[in-house]
Amino acid sequence: MDVKAEIERLFRQSKEIEVWLKAHWNSSDVVAIREMKRRMMEVLDEIKLILDTNEIKEL
Numbered sequence: 139m140d141v142k143a144e145i146e147r148l149f150r151q152s153k154e155i156e157v158w159l160k161a162h163w164n165s166s167d168v169v170a171i172r173e174m175k176r177r178m179m180e181v182l183d184e185i186k187l188i189l190d191t192n193e194i195k196e197l
Contacts, residue, residue, distance in 0.1 A: 145188060152181045 155178045162171060 141188060145185060148181050148185050148188075152178060152185075155181065 155174055159171065159174050159178070162174075165171065
């Protein structure tokens, strides 16, 4: 696994989700907002898992 590329991909994904959430935060589509917040937490968990492993030494 290319750790640096994977972290960059996850950060890009988190930025896309953040932009979406900011655009829709006051919307009435609560289900979609919850889903995007859940996806964001999954992305952050993946990043944390990668950083918690010793694979970060590859950077």
